[in-house]
Amino acid sequence: MRTKDDDKIAALFGATVKLVNEIGFAASSVSKIAKEAKVSPATLYVYYENKEALLVSTYVEIKRELSQVVLRDFDEGRPIRDTLQIVWRNLFEHISNHLDYFRYMEQFSNSPYTDQVDHARLERFFEPLAQVIQRGIAEKIIKDVDRDILKVFIWHPVMVLANPRLCQGFEMTDKNIEDAFTMAWDAIKL
Amino acid sequence: MRTKDDDKIAALFGATVKLVNEIGFAASSVSKIAKEAKVSPATLYVYYENKEALLVSTYVEIKRELSQVVLRDFDEGRPIRDTLQIVWRNLFEHISNHLDYFRYMEQFSNSPYTDQVDHARLERFFEPLAQVIQRGIAEKIIKDVDRDILKVFIWHPVMVLANPRLCQGFEMTDKNIEDAFTMAWDAIKL
Amino acid sequence: MRTKDDDKIAALFGATVKLVNEIGFAASSVSKIAKEAKVSPATLYVYYENKEALLVSTYVEIKRELSQVVLRDFDEGRPIRDTLQIVWRNLFEHISNHLDYFRYMEQFSNSPYTDQVDHARLERFFEPLAQVIQRGIAEKIIKDVDRDILKVFIWHPVMVLANPRLCQGFEMTDKNIEDAFTMAWDAIKL
Amino acid sequence: MRTKDDDKIAALFGATVKLVNEIGFAASSVSKIAKEAKVSPATLYVYYENKEALLVSTYVEIKRELSQVVLRDFDEGRPIRDTLQIVWRNLFEHISNHLDYFRYMEQFSNSPYTDQVDHARLERFFEPLAQVIQRGIAEKIIKDVDRDILKVFIWHPVMVLANPRLCQGFEMTDKNIEDAFTMAWDAIKL
DNA sequence: GATGAATGAGTGTTCATTCAT
DNA sequence: CATGAATGAACACTCATTCAT
Structure with a gap:
């Protein structure tokens, strides 16, 4: 059944x-x-074949869900900064509603099981974003540096700030979120 | 005996x-x-009293060593950007030589044992750096935002980029390191 | 399954x-x-939940079995001395057949695990006996002293005598058993 | 030294x-x-040769001390009942002052180490008492039954009653002590 | 004589997984 | 399909004792 x-x-x-x-x-x-x-x-x-399969599958599902939420209302027509800001806010909202997902992701990322994930498949979930970045570089709006560096500055700050273990005193107020986005944009923009 | x-x-x-x-x-x-x-x-x-004591002690020792290396030749007289750049390079060099230390720190940070660490004591290791940041804010060179946000943009990128699990393809070339520092500085500077 | x-x-x-x-x-x-x-x-x-549960459960089971054997053919109508003598003989017989149970009880009683036993529940196993004693006191056949003292004189001697560690030379012959009962009765009777 | x-x-x-x-x-x-x-x-x-030697030696020392206290003012001239009552009271007093010794004795008695004790040597500490009993039997004041049975009725009750694990509610008041001695005497006297 | 360091053998308990129903 | 019983292997940790100083 x-x-x-x-x-x-x-x-x-x-x-x-x-x-x-x-x-x-x-x-x-x-x-x-x-x-x-x-x-x-x-x-x-x-x-599931074993414990690992369960944990990996849980991780992939969380990532899949995350990509859907974050890319909601995705519109390539908008200016790049606006596009990123919308995504950033979606991400922030999703984190706030699902702190448990994020804490799972973190713990999973630092476990040996990470090696078993098909990372290429996960990247495809976020493909539209990658293309926006790519376009930004082509249009000389975003710095032309290693893609990993870009990713680290745009996306990681939210994750770290949301981790109570790493940032115990930090509060995710609207102001802090906007401050952080401004800094992320300052970092990557040409 | x-x-x-x-x-x-x-x-x-x-x-x-x-x-x-x-x-x-x-x-x-x-x-x-x-x-x-x-x-x-x-x-x-x-x-060691127990496993936890061994793991915590190992973590603290790594942090202590890191602070010594990173603050080597520390001179408050220099312009803030230069000071941070020197620290950043020291950090980069230390990471390159001791990737194992960094991977230990990451895994430890995401373990339940982190809660047992006296974080205030660790912060004191890096006190001079905190004061430079503070001065930068006072002199309106650095953005006046939540201190945790600043820390995330200045120091976390190196850590993430050095983590092969998170950035598999990334190579720590001189150019990449300088690119990353420029972006970090763009993020925090006013 | x-x-x-x-x-x-x-x-x-x-x-x-x-x-x-x-x-x-x-x-x-x-x-x-x-x-x-x-x-x-x-x-x-x-x-069993843990070692303690196994040991406690084993103890309670032995006590339960003991109460059943000892109270076999229990009849309140008989004179009090006769009732006690029957119980005494049942006890003696059970001890003879299950010296191992008795040695377990002793060792358990002197272990820290004893504190985890619901002693009130065990007492209920032997409730009929307690009532006979109570009646004996009311009818001025048995001395009206602290109940613990009575118990010590009626029941403990059998246990001690049956313990080879405490009474190495003692043999549980019929004569010895009857001698001991006579003494127990002399001790408690008015 | x-x-x-x-x-x-x-x-x-x-x-x-x-x-x-x-x-x-x-x-x-x-x-x-x-x-x-x-x-x-x-x-x-x-x-000490090993742990066992320490534990055994501690036990023997406690027994030796006990025999000295209990036989203090020992006088064979008195009536047998008086002699026993004095010893009984000495015993009671010693227990009250050294509950720790008694709890040690109990726990030791129920351990495998007991087998390593030279019981004959211990018996000799209490030899005078054994002779009083012997005389009581010869003079037809005390029942002529197995010596172990006599010992169990005279001496064990105090020990059991003093054990909080076995008699949780029991209090060692003067009245209780006298009641118990009366019963012990009733048990053994002819 | 006196010591703290050192250890092989053991403790009670939990694990991921498979079996039989 | 779904299950609780069953388990070998591992876990963190403590033991009585000996060693080197």
């Missing part, structure tokens, strides 16, 4: 994210995740 | 960093660390 | 009692108990 | 008794005892 399957997958997804947030990545064992999702540990292996 | 052996502490420090780099934080067990350091697991407990 | 196995519980119970008798309470480790019961140490944790 | 030796032995004796009372027999490790006695674990092995 299809419905039931999807329920279980959703339950496992939710349980995984919740547990990683509550007790941390290392302490999130298969049996605890199964208990949280109200299924048997054995059932988990019906849907 | 036998005397306490600095060699053993050094061996444990080295083994901890090496293992975390090779197999990851979560998989670095006490017995594996002990074996790598060529001591008995029981001996480890002569020098 | 496999079903929970009463055999395993019985095996763990037996192994626990046997080992405590053979090597002592302190030396009876989880892994040794598991090996004796021919299960994996991990399996033990399917049936 | 003799003085120093005796200090260390006394410190080890005290530390052993204290720790067994505070954390239990099983949890009293060599290193904890050494730390409590403020000596090195290695020093312990200068004075």
Whole structure:
């Protein structure tokens, strides 16, 4: 029965994210995740090959969802700065609503499981953004430097600032968000 | 009686960093660390109260060493941009020579053990830098925004770029390092 | 799925009692108990929350069994002395057949785990006996002294005499048992 | 230097008794005892062959002290009942002053180490008492039953009643002590 | 004599995974 | 499909004892 399957997958997804947030990545064992999702540990292996597959799949799903939200109302016609600012605000809003997703992403990124992810596939989720950047460079609006450097200055600040472990005192007020975007833009613009 | 052996502490420090780099934080067990350091697991407990103490101590030591290297030849008399650039280059050099230290710091930062660190004490290692930033703001050279935001734009890029897991294709060439510093400065300068 | 196995519980119970008798309470480790019961140490944790739960449960089970045997054919109509003598003989017989149970009880009683037992619940197993004593006091057949003192004189002698560690030379002959009962009765009767 | 030796032995004796009372027999490790006695674990092995020797020696010393206190003012001329009552009261007083000794004795008695004690030697400490009993039997004042049975009824009740683990609610008031002695005497007298 | 360092063998417990139903 | 039982391997840590000074 299809419905039931999807329920279980959703339950496992939710349980995984919740547990990683509550007790941390290392302490999130298969049996605890199964208990949280109200299924048997054995059932988990019906849907995923092993623990790694569950964790990787959870990560990819979060990234997929993130790309959809962030690229909502994406319109290439607008000036580049405006486009980026809209994306930045979407990103900020999504983080605020789903801090649990972000904390999962961070912990996953720093685990050995990251190596098992098909990063090229993830990049494709955000392809439109990459093209905007590319256009900005061509039009001499954005600095022509290594793409990784650009990415680090545009996107990482939000992630770091949203991480309570790294920025304990920081508050995500509207002003701070706008300040940060201004600085990101100053960094990359020519 | 036998005397306490600095060699053993050094061996444990080295083994901890090496293992975390090779197999990851979560998989670095006490017995594996002990074996790598060529001591008995029981001996480890002569020098550290428990696993946490070893990991925290290793982290603090890395941070201490980093602060010394980075603040080498520190001279407040220079223009702020120059001061930051020198620090940035020191940081870059240190990262290049000790990528393993940086990977340890990252993994540690995303572990539950981070909460056990006396962060205020660590901040003091880098106090001179904080004062330069402060002066820059007072002299209206640097933007007057939340200090955490400033830190994220000045220091985090290097860390992220140096992380092969996050930036697989990135190469730390001289040009890239200078490009990145220029962008960091553009971000924070008024 | 496999079903929970009463055999395993019985095996763990037996192994626990046997080992405590053979090597002592302190030396009876989880892994040794598991090996004796021919299960994996991990399996033990399917049936009991932890070592303490196993030991406590074993103790309670022995006490429950003891109460059933000792109160067999219990009849309040008989004279009090006769009632106590029957119980005394049942107790003696049970001890003879299950010296291992008694040695387990003793060692458990002197362990820190005793504090975790619900003593009130155990007392209820022997409630009918307490009432006989109570009646004896009311009818001025038994001395009206602190209940603990009564218990010590009626029941403890059997336990101590049955303990080979405390009474190495003692033999539980019929005569000795009757002698001891006579003395217990002389002690408590008015 | 003799003085120093005796200090260390006394410190080890005290530390052993204290720790067994505070954390239990099983949890009293060599290193904890050494730390409590403020000596090195290695020093312990200068004075005792091993842990067992320390524990056994501590037990024997407690028994020796006990025999001295209990037989204080011993006078064979008095009526047997009076003699026993005096001893009983001495015993009660000593227990009250040194509950820690008694708890040590109990825990030791239920440990495997008991088997290593030279019980015959201990019996000799209390020889005068055995002879009084013997005389009581010869004079047909005390029941002529197995000596172990007599011992159990005369001496064990105090020990059990003094054990908070076995008799949680019991209070050692003067009345209770006299009640208990009366019952002990009733049990053994002809 | 006295010590703290050092350790192999063990502790109780949890793990990711598979088995039998 | 779904499950709880079952487990070998590993975990962090402590033990009684010995070694080197």
